[in-house]
Amino acid sequence: MSSAARRILLGAVVMGVVVMAAGAWILRGPGPMAFSDGKKVTLADYKAADPTGVPGSLAKAGLVERGAYLARAADCVACHTSGGKEYAGGLAIRLPFGTLYSTNITPDKETGIGNYSDQDFLGAVRRGVRRDGVRLYPAMPYASYSYMTDADVLAIKAYLFGLPPVHAKAPENTLTFPYNQRWAMTFWSQLFNPDTRFAPDSDRSPEWNRGAYLVEALAHCGECHTPRNLAFALDNRKKFAGALTAGWRAFNISSDKATGIGGWRDEDLVAYLSIGHADGHGTASGPMGEVVDHSFSQLAVEDIRAVVAYLQTVPTIASPDLPTTLAPPAPASHRQGGTADASGKMLFEGACISCHGWTGESPISSFATLTGAWAVNDPSGTNVVQVVLSGTKRLTPEHAVSMPAFGGAYSDAEIAALANYVTARFGARASQVTARDVAELRKQTSR
Amino acid sequence: MTRVQSEAAKAAGLPVEKVIVNNHLLGGGFGRKLEADMAVAAVRIAKQVDGPVKVVWTREEDMQHDVYRPVYRDTIAATLANGKVVGWKYRVSGSSIMARWFPAGFQNGVDIDGVDSAIDMPYDIPNIHVEFVRAEPPGVPTGFWRGVGPNNNVFAIESFMDELAKKADKDPVDFRRGMLGKNPRLLAALNLAAEKSGWGQPLPDRVGRGVSLQPSFASFIATVVEAEVDESGKVKLRRVTCAVDTGIAVNPDTVMAQLEGGLIFGLTAALYGEVTIDKGRVQQSNFNDYRMLRIDQVPKIEVHLIKSGEAPGGIGETGVTAGPPALRNAIYAATGVALRRLPIDRSLLAGKKS
Numbered sequence: 001m002s003s004a005a006r007r008i009l010l011g012a013v014v015m016g017v018v019v020m021a022a023g024a025w026i027l028r029g030p031g032p033m034a035f036s037d038g039k040k041v042t043l044a045d046y047k048a049a050d051p052t053g054v055p056g057s058l059a060k061a062g063l064v065e066r067g068a069y070l071a072r073a074a075d076c077v078a079c080h081t082s083g084g085k086e087y088a089g090g091l092a093i094r095l096p097f098g099t100l101y102s103t104n105i106t107p108d109k110e111t112g113i114g115n116y117s118d119q120d121f122l123g124a125v126r127r128g129v130r131r132d133g134v135r136l137y138p139a140m141p142y143a144s145y146s147y148m149t150d151a152d153v154l155a156i157k158a159y160l161f162g163l164p165p166v167h168a169k170a171p172e173n174t175l176t177f178p179y180n181q182r183w184a185m186t187f188w189s190q191l192f193n194p195d196t197r198f199a200p201d202s203d204r205s206p207e208w209n210r211g212a213y214l215v216e217a218l219a220h221c222g223e224c225h226t227p228r229n230l231a232f233a234l235d236n237r238k239k240f241a242g243a244l245t246a247g248w249r250a251f252n253i254s255s256d257k258a259t260g261i262g263g264w265r266d267e268d269l270v271a272y273l274s275i276g277h278a279d280g281h282g283t284a285s286g287p288m289g290e291v292v293d294h295s296f297s298q299l300a301v302e303d304i305r306a307v308v309a310y311l312q313t314v315p316t317i318a319s320p321d322l323p324t325t326l327a328p329p330a331p332a333s334h335r336q337g338g339t340a341d342a343s344g345k346m347l348f349e350g351a352c353i354s355c356h357g358w359t360g361e362s363p364i365s366s367f368a369t370l371t372g373a374w375a376v377n378d379p380s381g382t383n384v385v386q387v388v389l390s391g392t393k394r395l396t397p398e399h400a401v402s403m404p405a406f407g408g409a410y411s412d413a414e415i416a417a418l419a420n421y422v423t424a425r426f427g428a429r430a431s432q433v434t435a436r437d438v439a440e441l442r443k444q445t446s447r
Numbered sequence: 448m449t450r451v452q453s454e455a456a457k458a459a460g461l462p463v464e465k466v467i468v469n470n471h472l473l474g475g476g477f478g479r480k481l482e483a484d485m486a487v488a489a490v491r492i493a494k495q496v497d498g499p500v501k502v503v504w505t506r507e508e509d510m511q512h513d514v515y516r517p518v519y520r521d522t523i524a525a526t527l528a529n530g531k532v533v534g535w536k537y538r539v540s541g542s543s544i545m546a547r548w549f550p551a552g553f554q555n556g557v558d559i560d561g562v563d564s565a566i567d568m569p570y571d572i573p574n575i576h577v578e579f580v581r582a583e584p585p586g587v588p589t590g591f592w593r594g595v596g597p598n599n600n601v602f603a604i605e606s607f608m609d610e611l612a613k614k615a616d617k618d619p620v621d622f623r624r625g626m627l628g629k630n631p632r633l634l635a636a637l638n639l640a641a642e643k644s645g646w647g648q649p650l651p652d653r654v655g656r657g658v659s660l661q662p663s664f665a666s667f668i669a670t671v672v673e674a675e676v677d678e679s680g681k682v683k684l685r686r687v688t689c690a691v692d693t694g695i696a697v698n699p700d701t702v703m704a705q706l707e708g709g710l711i712f713g714l715t716a717a718l719y720g721e722v723t724i725d726k727g728r729v730q731q732s733n734f735n736d737y738r739m740l741r742i743d744q745v746p747k748i749e750v751h752l753i754k755s756g757e758a759p760g761g762i763g764e765t766g767v768t769a770g771p772p773a774l775r776n777a778i779y780a781a782t783g784v785a786l787r788r789l790p791i792d793r794s795l796l797a798g799k800k801s
Contacts, residue, residue, distance in 0.1 A: 343681070350741040351734075391735070404735035409719060411793050413679030435679060 027229060028191055030236045032144075032216050035315050038203025043149065046200040051209035052149045052217075055300040067159025070152050073218040073303070074145065075295040076160075078287075080105050088112075088166040093139050093246070094444050098175035100139050108165035121157045122150065127195055128185065135185035138192070138232065147198040147217035192233035204313075211310025214303055219295065221311075224250035224287060241317045247444030248286040249382045251374045256316040258324040269308045274301070275396045279366050282373025285392035285403075286383065297396045322378060323428035329359040329371045330425045337425050344421025347414055351406065352422075360426040365401040367394060370426045381419040381431025385441050388415050412438035454483040458490040477712075478591035481548070482514050507732040515722060516592035517542035518584060519561075521603035526574075530615045531625055535572045537565055539600065540580040542589040556581060563596035564768075568604060569633045569662040570626040586727065593712065594767030597663035602789065605659040605772035609779055619658050619776065620646055632757070633660055636669040636690040639751055644671035644688035653677065654685065657776025661768050664761030666693040670710075672773035673746075676781050680797030682718060682774070684746040689769060691750060694757035702762050703750040709766015710748055715740040717771035721790045 033040075043052065054066045061069075071077070079102045082090035089104035107114040113121065113131075120131040128135060128142035136142065145153070178184065189195075198217050200209040215221050224245040226234040240260070242252040255262040261269060268278035276284035276292035284292050296304060330337040337358075338345060348356075355368045360376070362368035370376045375383035389407035394400035407415070412435035419438075424430035448468050456463045473480060485502050493500045504512075519541035526534035539561050545552030552559045557579045566577050583589070592598065612622035620641050627634040637660060641647075646656060654675045661668050673686040689706055696702045719738035723730045731737040775786050782799040786792070 346741075346743055349743065404733060406735050408730065408736040409738045411679065411681065413681060413797070 024191055027231060028233070029229070031194070032222055032226075032234070032236050032239065033199075033201070033212060034236065035239065036201050036204065036212075036313065038201040040199040041202045042199060043197065046202060046209075048200075048202075048209070049206040051200055051206065051213040052152055052198065055303050057300055063155055063158045064162045065159075067155035067157070067162075069299075070218065071156045071159050072295050072298045073214060074148075074156065075219065075291055076105065076156070077294050078290050079139075085166045085168065087160065087163060088168040089170045090168060092171075095139075095175070095179075097179045098173065100137055100173050100175065101170040102139075103170050104166060104168050105160055106163050106166040106168075107161045108167050111167055111169045112165055113160065114165060116157070118154055118157065122153055125153050125156070128189055128193065135182045135189070137182070137185060138188065141220040141223045143189075143193040143233070144216060144220035144223060145218075146193055146195045147213070149197060152217075188231065188233070192231065205309070207306045207309050208313065210303065211306035211308070214299075214307050215310050219291075219307070221253065225253050238317055240311075240314050242319055244382065246287055247382075247441045248288075248386050249374075249378060249380065250288065251378075252317070252319045252322070253311060254314050254317045255312055256318050259319040259322040260316065261311060262316060266305075266308050266312070269311065270301070270304050273297075273304050273307065275400075276394050277367050277400075279369075280372040282369070282375060283367045283392065283394065285375070285387050286390065289392055289394065293395045321380070322374070325428065326372055326377050327426060327428045329361050332359055334358050338421055339424040339430055341417055341421050341424070343414070344417035344419075344424075347410070347418045348421055348425075351410075352418075355401070355403070367401050368403070370422070376423055376426040377428050379423065379427070379429040379431050381423050381433040382441065384419040384422050384431070385415055385433060385438055386445070388418060389438070389442060390445060407442065411435070412442075450481075451483045451486045455486050455490045458487045459494065477593040478516070478595070479514060481591055484514070506734075510722075510732055510737065511729040513722075513729070514588045514590035516598075517544065517589040519599045519603075520582075521599065523603060523607045525607070525611055527611060527615050530617055530622070532570065532572050532611060534574040535568075536576045537604070538578040538580060539565060539603075540582045541599070542583050543579075543581045544589055544591055546581065548590070553581075558596075560591075560596040561599075563600065564661060564663045565596075565600040565604065567662060569630045569660060569667075570608075570623070571629045572626065587724070592767075593709070594764045597661060597764075597768045598713070598771070601659065601661045601663065601768050602772045602775070605661075606775050606779075606785075606787070609657070609776045610785055618647070619780075623658070623660060627660075630662070630667070632667040632692045632753075632755070633662060633669065635753060636660070636667050636692050639690035639753065640669035640671050640688050643690065643749060643751055644673070644686070646671060651675075653781055655777040655780030655782070657773045657778070657780055659769060659771075659773035659776065661765065663765055663768055665758070666691060666760035666762055666765050668692075668706075668765055668769055670769040670773040672714075672770065672777045674774055674777040674781060676778055676796050676799065678798060680793035680795070680799075682778065682791060682793065682796070684714060684740075684744065684774070686746050687714075687748045687770070687773075689748070689750045689766075690753060691762075691765075692753040692755050692757070693762050693765075694755050694759040696752055696755075697759060699752055702752060705762045706750045706766040706769070707748050709764065709768075710770045711740055711745055711766075713767035713770035714774060716767070717774050717789055718791055 054069050058066055058069055077086055079091055080087050080089050087106045089102045091102040093100040104112040106112040109115055116131055123129045126142055126146040128140060130136060198213050222234050225240045225242060227238045227241055227243045229235040240254040243250055252260040254260040257263045268281055272278040272281060273296040276289055355362055355364050356370055357363050360370035391403045391405035393402040415438045416433040416435050419433045420431050448470060452466045452468050453463055456466045489500045489502045519539060522538045524536045525532050541561060543553050543558040543561060545558045545560055561579050562577055609619050612619045615622060623637060656671055656673050659670045668691045671688045675683040675685055687710055691706060693702055771789060779785055782796055784796055784799055
């Protein structure tokens with residue numbers, strides 16, 4: 001090979017590496033806390049109150065009790081339970097390219113994690129590598145959990161190992177090629193899981209840093225609320241701008257005043273996270289309802305406040321498809337408002353009216369008030385369809401009014417007509433949901 | 448009451464004469480209250496506590512631990528000659544409620560309720576054979592439902608009659624008329640219902656009329672349902688016309704009310720009344736997943752009473768039987784889809800042309 005050819009080849013290789021690195025850099029995007037431009041320090045160097053671990057009220061608690069709290073904050077149970085025994089896994093997570101089943105994380109030696117050493121457990125939770133060396137799919141939010149400290153991960157392990165072992169093998173995944181190639185997750189992790197611990201921002205308050213730790217390391221809010229890129233990794237350029245997950249729309253939780261949570265009062269956010277409802281903002285349902293039940297409703301109030309303090313600083317990013325003003329209550333008379341779609345109205349007055357009223361302000365319970373909720377103001381109608389299909393059950397406060405599931409007895413066409421009527425009557429703009437859309441949404445729900 | 452008394456006595460371990468049953472105004476029973484299980488539950492609880500016991504089930508408990516109406520499978524074979532049915536072989540397979548509830552009604556393998564309105568079919572057919580095959584659904588207790596055996600048999604017979612009429616290339620009403628020579632009361636009802644319903648007059652696209660006849664409980668009833676099927680498969684009831692000869696109508700208004708209520712009851716079941724079982728558990732629980740026909744879905748219902756000096760027939764159950772086959776035949780006329788199952792599966796009707 002001539003030296004010229006060698007130079008050209010070398011040049012091409014260098015170019016290729018540069019392009020790939022640039023591509024990877026572009027694809028990877030900023031980290032979840034990159035928006036905060038204060039000085040990041042290691043935990044060891046952070047001199048204010050420790051943002052990790054458990055709240056003050058549990059400072060003297062034993063390892064297992066601390067682990068229980070952290071496991072709730074990380075909401076492990078939501079995915080690792082499927083109707084049966086808690087943490088025994090088997091939940092079907094439906095993806096466009098097949099179904100994933102969550103694993104058994106009880107200490108059963110055969111089907112659970114009973115044989116995991118501390119190192120094995122740290123590897124699975126933070127690097128997405130199973131005990132046998134096989135890669136996990138990022139449905140397990142290890143890219144978020146990698147921010148957790150050793151102490152916190154191992155406290156969770158201690159808690160899980162104190163649970164009764166359940167012998168339950170999860171069904172085999174049904175992913176199609178190439179998504180069934182687990183080894184490819186090595187590259188995914190290289191790119192998207194930096195596997196670094198939480199680094200506090202020393203220019204921010206201790207409360208903010210506690211909130212950041214809870215939101216980013218444990219609660220993994222971004223896994224649903226941040227849009228994903230082509231490689232199914234979180235795109236933090238659009239941090240908390242909202243996304244569709246498991247067939248439900250996780251709304252914008254950036255500080256955008258109109259379409260995010262920037263216009264919410266702190267008390268409303270605290271209420272929404274603590275009990276799944278804030279007057280004038282609707283009621284949490286679907287996956288967010290589960291988050292409230294299993295996780296936020298059981299956290300210390302100072303932790304909820306820290307989460308709110310952190311959320312309020314996430315940069316504004318608007319959701320252009322959402323209206324900038326929410327619809328006021330609908331007219332009290334059924335003759336006014338809504339659309340001319342007689343079938344949607346007929347269903348509404350037959351099955352919905354007694355709880356939701358013609359105005360959308362429930363005569364029964366503020367939990368059933370539609371006015372102000374994003375679900376009815378979202379012109380896609382996605383969450384209206386989902387709530388109608390699956391219902392919603394709030395566990396907190398006790399005896400909160402729940403909505404039953406209507407999906408079994410009503411056809412796709414009927415639910416589409418109903419959603420279009422509801423968004424027209426109670427929202428800013430009518431949805432155009434079709435029977436086919438409803439059929440599709442039925443398939444996407446995890447169960 | 449005797450049944451409540453004897454079962455309560457058994458549960459309490461007392462002689463029958465020691466049990467006093469105080470009857471209350473019980474509201475609708477519809478067959479379910481022929482069972483005494485709620486009284487037995489009260490007695491059993493009463494043995495454990497001091498003071499009076501009142502048993503109230505939630506609707507969910509009631510629906511998921513019910514005594515269910517049986518599921519049947521019907522097979523019919525028929526021979527046509529000169530536009531008439533000349534041979535008829537009908538096999539009813541299903542649960543025998545009588546065998547449990549009233550064993551005298553289940554003799555030689557035949558449940559007298561299970562073949563009601565099948566062995567006494569109104570049509571003049573020279574060769575007829577009816578069989579009953581007892582087939583109990585495992586683990587599902589079955590009991591009576593308003594309308595009882597004829598609900599199933601009239602549905603099967605009248606649905607098949609429409610398919611035979613089509614085979615014979617005859618109008619469903621004419622086809623039936625030709626075989627009612629020995630049943631003038633039902634023929635008169637058919638003629639009146641056909642006239643009052645405007646049978647034969649043109650209808651818009653996607654709309655059909657269906658007819659059904661029944662001799663059950665010595666009341667002779669012809670029913671015409673007019674229904675529309677939209678492109679999504681949704682069924683809209685437009686009109687129901689009923690002509691009834693129930694013998695002497697002691698209280699004509701009650702006869703009409705019973706038919707109107709019974710029709711809505713039966714049509715509700717035909718459209719929505721499905722109970723499914725998954726892993727041993729009933730999946731329906733309340734009105735959100737077990738629908739009722741709502742007031743704004745109820746069509747105009749006309750009931751025409753035929754003056755008659757005959758002995759009064761039963762009327763309380765007949766309306767339930769009347770609606771489903773007539774609706775099924777209206778859907779057949781509107782879409783060409785020959786439904787063979789209840790409740791109506793709207794997904795089979797979706798996208799069908801008129």
